[in-house]
Amino acid sequence: MLKDATSADLSSLANAGEILSLVASRAATSRSDLLTASGLSRVTVTQRLGALLAAGLVRETSRTLPSGGRPTRVLAVNETAAFLLVANIGETHIHLAAMDLTPAVIRQSTIPFSVAEGPAATLGRIAAELGRLAQEARSSHGVLLGVGLSLPTPVDFKRGRVVGPSVLSGWDEYDIIARLQGALGAPFYVENDVNLMTLYEYRHNFPGVDDMLFIKAGTGIGSGFIASGQVFRGAQGAAGDIGHIQFLSDDAPLCRCGKFGCVEARAAGWAIARDLSRLGFPAENARDVIGLVESQTPEAIMLLRKAGRTIGEVASDVVSIINPSLIVVGGTLARGGEILLSGIRELIYQRCLPLATRDLRIVLAEPDADSALFGAAHLILDDVFSPAKVGGLIARFGIAGPRS
Amino acid sequence: MLKDATSADLSSLANAGEILSLVASRAATSRSDLLTASGLSRVTVTQRLGALLAAGLVRETSRTLPSGGRPTRVLAVNETAAFLLVANIGETHIHLAAMDLTPAVIRQSTIPFSVAEGPAATLGRIAAELGRLAQEARSSHGVLLGVGLSLPTPVDFKRGRVVGPSVLSGWDEYDIIARLQGALGAPFYVENDVNLMTLYEYRHNFPGVDDMLFIKAGTGIGSGFIASGQVFRGAQGAAGDIGHIQFLSDDAPLCRCGKFGCVEARAAGWAIARDLSRLGFPAENARDVIGLVESQTPEAIMLLRKAGRTIGEVASDVVSIINPSLIVVGGTLARGGEILLSGIRELIYQRCLPLATRDLRIVLAEPDADSALFGAAHLILDDVFSPAKVGGLIARFGIAGPRS
DNA sequence: CCACTTATGTTCAATAATTTACATTATTGA
DNA sequence: TCAATAATGTAAATTATTGAACATAAGTGG
Numbered sequence A, B: 001m002l003k004d005a006t007s008a009d010l011s012s013l014a015n016a017g018e019i020l021s022l023v024a025s026r027a028a029t030s031r032s033d034l035l036t037a038s039g040l041s042r043v044t045v046t047q048r049l050g051a052l053l054a055a056g057l058v059r060e061t062s063r064t065l066p067s068g069g070r071p072t073r074v075l076a077v078n079e080t081a082a083f084l085l086v087a088n089i090g091e092t093h094i095h096l097a098a099m100d101l102t103p104a105v106i107r108q109s110t111i112p113f114s115v116a117e118g119p120a121a122t123l124g125r126i127a128a129e130l131g132r133l134a135q136e137a138r139s140s141h142g143v144l145l146g147v148g149l150s151l152p153t154p155v156d157f158k159r160g161r162v163v164g165p166s167v168l169s170g171w172d173e174y175d176i177i178a179r180l181q182g183a184l185g186a187p188f189y190v191e192n193d194v195n196l197m198t199l200y201e202y203r204h205n206f207p208g209v210d211d212m213l214f215i216k217a218g219t220g221i222g223s224g225f226i227a228s229g230q231v232f233r234g235a236q237g238a239a240g241d242i243g244h245i246q247f248l249s250d251d252a253p254l255c256r257c258g259k260f261g262c263v264e265a266r267a268a269g270w271a272i273a274r275d276l277s278r279l280g281f282p283a284e285n286a287r288d289v290i291g292l293v294e295s296q297t298p299e300a301i302m303l304l305r306k307a308g309r310t311i312g313e314v315a316s317d318v319v320s321i322i323n324p325s326l327i328v329v330g331g332t333l334a335r336g337g338e339i340l341l342s343g344i345r346e347l348i349y350q351r352c353l354p355l356a357t358r359d360l361r362i363v364l365a366e367p368d369a370d371s372a373l374f375g376a377a378h379l380i381l382d383d384v385f386s387p388a389k390v391g392g393l394i395a396r397f398g399i400a401g402p403r404s
Numbered sequence C: 001c002c003a004c005t006t007a008t009g010t011t012c013a014a015t016a017a018t019t020t021a022c023a024t025t026a027t028t029g030a
Numbered sequence D: 001t002c003a004a005t006a007a008t009g010t011a012a013a014t015t016a017t018t019g020a021a022c023a024t025a026a027g028t029g030g
Helices: A005-014 A017-024 A031-038 A042-055 A119-141 A176-184 A193-205 A263-267 A269-278 A286-294 A298-322 A332-336 A338-351 A371-384 A390-400 B005-014 B017-024 B031-038 B042-055 B119-141 B176-184 B193-205 B263-267 B269-278 B286-294 B298-322 B332-336 B338-351 B371-384 B390-400
Strands: A058-065 A072-077 A082-089 A093-099 A105-112 A143-151 A188-192 A212-217 A221-227 A230-232 A326-330 A361-364 B058-065 B072-077 B082-089 B093-099 B105-112 B143-151 B188-192 B212-217 B221-227 B230-232 B326-330 B361-364
Touching: A005 A042, A005 A390, A017 A031, A017 A042, A017 A058, A017 A072, A017 A390, A031 A042, A031 A072, A042 A058, A082 A119, A082 A371, A093 A119, A093 A371, A105 A119, A119 A143, A119 A176, A143 A176, A143 A193, A143 A371, A143 A390, A176 A188, A188 A193, A188 A371, A193 A212, A193 A221, A193 A230, A193 A326, A193 A371, A212 A298, A212 A332, A221 A263, A221 A298, A263 A269, A263 A298, A269 A286, A269 A298, A269 A332, A286 A298, A286 A332, A298 A326, A298 A332, A298 A338, A298 B298, A326 A338, A332 A338, A338 A361, A371 A390, B005 B042, B005 B390, B017 B031, B017 B042, B017 B058, B017 B072, B017 B390, B031 B042, B031 B072, B042 B058, B082 B119, B082 B371, B093 B119, B093 B371, B105 B119, B119 B143, B119 B176, B143 B176, B143 B193, B143 B371, B143 B390, B176 B188, B188 B193, B188 B371, B193 B212, B193 B221, B193 B230, B193 B326, B193 B371, B212 B298, B212 B332, B221 B263, B221 B298, B263 B269, B263 B298, B269 B286, B269 B298, B269 B332, B286 B298, B286 B332, B298 B326, B298 B332, B298 B338, B326 B338, B332 B338, B338 B361, B371 B390
Parallel strands: A082 A143, A143 A188, A212 A326, A326 A361, B082 B143, B143 B188, B212 B326, B326 B361
Antiparallel strands: A058 A072, A082 A093, A093 A105, A212 A221, A221 A230, B058 B072, B082 B093, B093 B105, B212 B221, B221 B230
């Protein structure tokens, strides 16, 4: 039986997952790389890559890499071949976006948020707004590949649920995926915002630094880390919870968790705001604190410096335990720059063994309000283009058909 | 051109790596499992497995698994198809062994050790003794697959070198692999003993507990952890170094590292021995301490209990940071049983958030002097049978030819 | 003992992938 | 401009893998 070009293309496409995964992960960005990375023959790679190119999933960039002979052409996933939806729940607002595969924002919006509303209503509004964004993205960017939700609370990533009491009261153990997956018809991911910010820093600013720690110092304090290139979540997704490690002392302050002397109660935005208020400078959260620091209020600078030392104290423990090669400090308080950072550096160098600090870099994150959104996009992309799942993506795409 | 049975067998063997890896890792222990796990067709699996069986690399066990119909026969790597060499440098002696693929000891020996001798001479003696063991193992167990060396000091696993100052003075940055690899003609691995004990506990006693922490409380204090099923080493192999985390207090004792208030200086075997000596009970190391505890010396029991609380304090920090689902406490001091463990439990439950301790088990390791040796064996096996490297093993085996 | 169920092996035609050999292309440097 | 170099494409022959169909094996529960 003869086969026409289209069905030959489709059958090549069905086997092209490995190729697509390699291109998407940037493990192989040229045809020659693909040959060695995949172990397949040139004939096969040519054929499968041809199918991916024809389907519009992969494209040739204008870049080439010198090779000594004919330069090799750089390949990339076609950013406009599909899109993602992401949302980040903040203190008072929810930021939402449709993103292409770069990932870059196609379209975004903001809606108000109140904890009092409860998860069902909030998720309903999120679904509605994401639906609107999807509508607009679909015309230019084809299929929806995945949806990601960032939450300011511990999340059991495997189960997609908020775990433990948190600022999102009423959300504990609520089945978020069941509520939303149907509405949007794509794989759904829920993750803690700090882990997503960590992933963003790793993928976007420090690719290749496979053992790094991200500290978010804002109104609360949390951390995330990349272990051997993977977000490390621990048994229940609660890894990196450094805000409630205690240091005892005579004046140990009461924490909102009910214990005394937690890092948060000493160094988080709310704790500094509490101390500033007592000194006669009204402040409520990390933003207020940074405002006072930026207007050169000595008391605020002093307290931020002290907070840096407290964070440094706990960070030194983390360094001893996980031995990262990079620490990125982000969150609102990081806008205090060296005032915060110097205390962190001081304590780490003071308390850690030289071996652990020998090659350790400690840097500030660029202030970026949307890093959790981008992190969510990377999370989706990593999973959807992973070798194990890329087949599903191609099937989904094959059905939707190629885009012009 | 016709092909005889032998060459057909050999070509199947060359492609049988994936099958072998699945059987070795116990990811698939039956033919049916292999079909689904490999994704290959039954014809191919039958053929490749046949080659592995013919080569003597894999064998059928007498066990079967019920299935509702014909039971499926359990497959396993043939433990006697090849062997490993391992060595563990302790305080005063070096334990060495040839092991089969179970891993189980085929033959073992002990030689004296003195730091003063320096790495070159010590490694020379180790090579000679391992050579002797290899000679004996070779007759019954075919090819040597790998050699592992366990050291009581931080090791940069990737580079196979001791890093930083340690009890092994003179070993820092010494190129161990260059010194030994040639002499033995097999892949060579060097790793820290605590990480190997951790790996042993994971593989041997708690398979499936993919996020676990092992604490070694002996003359020194260290820890290792399994993150998502892998030994977590950090950037320089120094992860888990909890012995030199400091807790400040008025009476902070001086540590052998030169800082004050380290966990080691408060709770390690040498620190308890120091305190006991001051109280009039001569003791030098963890063994002496346990001796006094076992003879019901109240002072020793009190100090061990106190050490448990100190270890619990640092362990609670570790729990907050990495969120394990299991803590295994081993090392000489663990022979103190509940006396040590109760303090650890107490502090962890007191200082960690309920979320992190909700499903956390804290248990004692079985006392086992050879756990680092077994851990080294597992380390070699994991690597040699890994999908990426199993091809090399088969090549090596193909050249050596099948055993009867 | 028998029917039922699932595991396992085998044959053979169809399909997929590789190897080989040759051809073409896009650069660099003489 | 021309050789040198390595990337890339392709046809044909060879080899590997699959799927389907059939056969047999080894348990379970009547």
